[in-house]
Each structure stands twice: as structure tokens, then as C-alpha cells.
Amino acid sequence: MKSLELYLSYRCDQKCIFCSEKSRMQKYGHKQPSQKELLAIMIGKRKEGYEHITFVGGEPTIHPDFIKILSAAKRLKYKTLLITDGQKLSQWGFALETLPWLDELVFSLHGPIPEIHDALTQRTGSFERQMRAMDFVEKIRREPFYFTSTVLTRLNFPHLESLVDLVCARPGAKGCLISNLTPNEDDPVGLYSEQAVRLNLLSKTFSKLINIARNQGKNIRFLGFPACALGRAREFSADCQEDFPLDVERMVRDSGLELEDSRQYGPRRSRFFPAVCGSCAWAGKRCMGILRAYYDHFGGLELAPIEGSVLGEHSHAV
Numbered sequence: 001m002k003s004l005e006l007y008l009s010y011r012c013d014q015k016c017i018f019c020s021e022k023s024r025m026q027k028y029g030h031k032q033p034s035q036k037e038l039l040a041i042m043i044g045k046r047k048e049g050y051e052h053i054t055f056v057g058g059e060p061t062i063h064p065d066f067i068k069i070l071s072a073a074k075r076l077k078y079k080t081l082l083i084t085d086g087q088k089l090s091q092w093g094f095a096l097e098t099l100p101w102l103d104e105l106v107f108s109l110h111g112p113i114p115e116i117h118d119a120l121t122q123r124t125g126s127f128e129r130q131m132r133a134m135d136f137v138e139k140i141r142r143e144p145f146y147f148t149s150t151v152l153t154r155l156n157f158p159h160l161e162s163l164v165d166l167v168c169a170r171p172g173a174k175g176c177l178i179s180n181l182t183p184n185e186d187d188p189v190g191l192y193s194e195q196a197v198r199l200n201l202l203s204k205t206f207s208k209l210i211n212i213a214r215n216q217g218k219n220i221r222f223l224g225f226p227a228c229a230l231g232r233a234r235e236f237s238a239d240c241q242e243d244f245p246l247d248v249e250r251m252v253r254d255s256g257l258e259l260e261d262s263r264q265y266g267p268r269r270s271r272f273f274p275a276v277c278g279s280c281a282w283a284g285k286r287c288m289g290i291l292r293a294y295y296d297h298f299g300g301l302e303l304a305p306i307e308g309s310v311l312g313e314h315s316h317a318v
């Protein structure tokens with residue numbers, strides 16, 4: 001299915017310490033695309049065969065015309081996905097107006113308790129509001145409907161089992177996505193080197209997370225990690241899909257600020273294949289390599305090429 005990522009807003013009321021969009025939000029925060037501009041893009045892309053829209057930001061629900069834009073997308077027969085910090089959905093009226101237009105929903109949840117989540121979002125009360133939003137969604141949709149998305153840091157790594165436990169026990173949750181930390185474009189090493197979790201620690205913990213999710217009949221996926229570092233969890237990697245969405249966002253061009261198609265983020269963002277990947281059966285097929293910032297800071301000794309074919313492989317596990 002051809003899909004778009006539409007950047008609705010470059011503002012956000014949270015200040016997540018790992019935010020990879022900081023510089024773009026500083027550049028464009030004052031200028032969000034208008035409803036008219038977005039409608040024109042959605043109509044044009046629908047004619048080009050796009051069928052799925054992910055609304056992203058910043059925080060997309062901050063856009064003053066968010067509900068009108070979302071409902072227009074649905075009327076154009078797009079499948080709609082919202083990725084949100086959940087703060088506005090903690091208002092009952094907003095949740096009631098939004099939910100009928102959504103096909104999929106992802107909450108950004110970074111810890112199982114306020115002390116972890118709020119420390120990472122740097123906004124007091126954000127965990128509590130997000131839990132309230134989940135309660136509201138469960139009342140309105142009455143079926144498993146949302147996923148959570150967690151950016152892995154050293155702060156939440158020791159609490160991942162509690163987090164997956166918490167999410168998978170909720171009736172409205174379909175599952176969890178755990179994403180690798182990516183460096184901010186303006187600060188490629190500083191915070192990243194403090195918060196990046198070493199690859200050799202992942203496979204044991206991720207294996208436990210898979211068991212927790214399976215026991216509750218829920219899904220779990222891992223995004224942005226070198227496959228060889230995941231052990232048996234590599235089968236749950238979300239890097240393997242063939243088509244990644246096209247981003248439509250605001251950029252500076254000669255003519256001024258324009259909404260344009262741009263690069264594809266996906267799991268390829270800032271990743272590469274060092275020499276060790278040369279003999280790996282998964283390279284470029286089911287693994288998109290290692291983050292350059294990780295490699296530059298910690299080296300590549302934790303990588304171990306996977307032998308065999310993509311389907312029938314055996315590996316030198318990390």
C-alpha cells in the first residue's frame with residue numbers, strides 16, 4: 001500500500017530529551033501548513049494512488065484544524081494513522097470527535113511510571129494524561145485499537161519489562177513498538193552517547209519482552225536496530241517491510257517555505273553498513289545496518305554477520 005507521512009505541526013508541548021525533530025521545530029514551529037495546503041496535498045496524492053496517511057509532527061493534534069484535516073482524509077478514503085503524545089486525547093470531547101476518523105492510533109509512551117515517562121518528556125503530568133487518554137479510547141472504541149511506541153534510552157531500559165507488562169495488560173492495546181534512539185541532527189554525539197543503550201544488552205531483555213507480549217496475546221516489534229544484535233528478537237524486527245512512507249513536510253526552497261515530498265526516514269535514517277556487514281545475508285534485505293553515531297562512538301565489535309540465506313539463516317549471535 002502506498003503511504004504518506006504528513007507533517008501537520010512543528011510544535012509540541014513536550015520536550016522529549018531525545019527528540020530528533022528539535023531543529024526542524026525551531027526552524028518551522030511558527031509556520032504550520034494550512035488546512036487548504038494540506039487538503040491540496042491529500043487530494044493530489046490520492047490521485048497518485050496513495051491510500052494511507054500517518055499524521056506526524058511535532059505533535060499533530062496541536063494543529064488548530066486537526067479534526068477537519070483528519071475527517072477530510074477519511075472522506076478521501078485514506079486509511080488514517082495518528083502518532084500522538086496523547087495529551088489532547090486526554091480531553092473527553094476531543095477524543096470523542098477524533099476517534100471516529102481514525103483507523104489506527106499510536107501513543108508515544110516512554111516509561112511505565114510518571115517518574116520515567118515525565119522525566120523523558122520533561123512535562124509533569126504527561127504520563128497521567130496519557131493513561132487518561134487510553135481510558136477514553138477504550139471507552140469509545142471498545143476493541144483493541146492502539147499501539148504504544150517507546151524510544152529506548154538508558155533511563156527506561158531497566159523498566160522495559162514493566163512498560164510492556166503495563167501496555168499488554170490494557171484491553172485497548174494491540175501491542176508495543178520499541179524504537180532505537182536516533183541522534184538529533186544538531187547534537188549528533190552529546191546526548192546520544194549518554195542515552196544510547198549498548199547493543200550487547202538488547203537480546204536478553206527483548207526476548208523477555210516478546211514472552212510478556214505473547215502471554216497476553218499482544219504484538220511487539222523492534223524498529224531501527226541492527227538485526228544481529230537482537231538474537232531471536234530479530235524475527236520481530238519492524239525494519240523488514242519493503243515500502244516505507246513518503247514524507248511530506250515543510251522545507252525551505254528558493255521560493256520560500258514549501259510543503260514538499262522529502263526524504264524517507266524509516267529505519268534507514270542515519271544508518272549504514274560497515275565492512276563487517278559485507279558477508280551478512282540480512283544486509284539491505286531485513287537489516288538496514290547500524291546507526292553511524294553508534295558506530296562512531298562505540299565501534300562495531302558487537303555486530304556479527306548472519307550466515308545463510310534470509311529465510312534459512314544461522315548466525316554468530318552477539
Ligand code: SF4
Pocket residue numbers: 226227228229273276277280281282283284287288289290303304305306
Ligand atoms: S552484520 Fe550488519 S547487516 Fe548483518 S545484521 Fe548485523 S548490522 Fe545488520
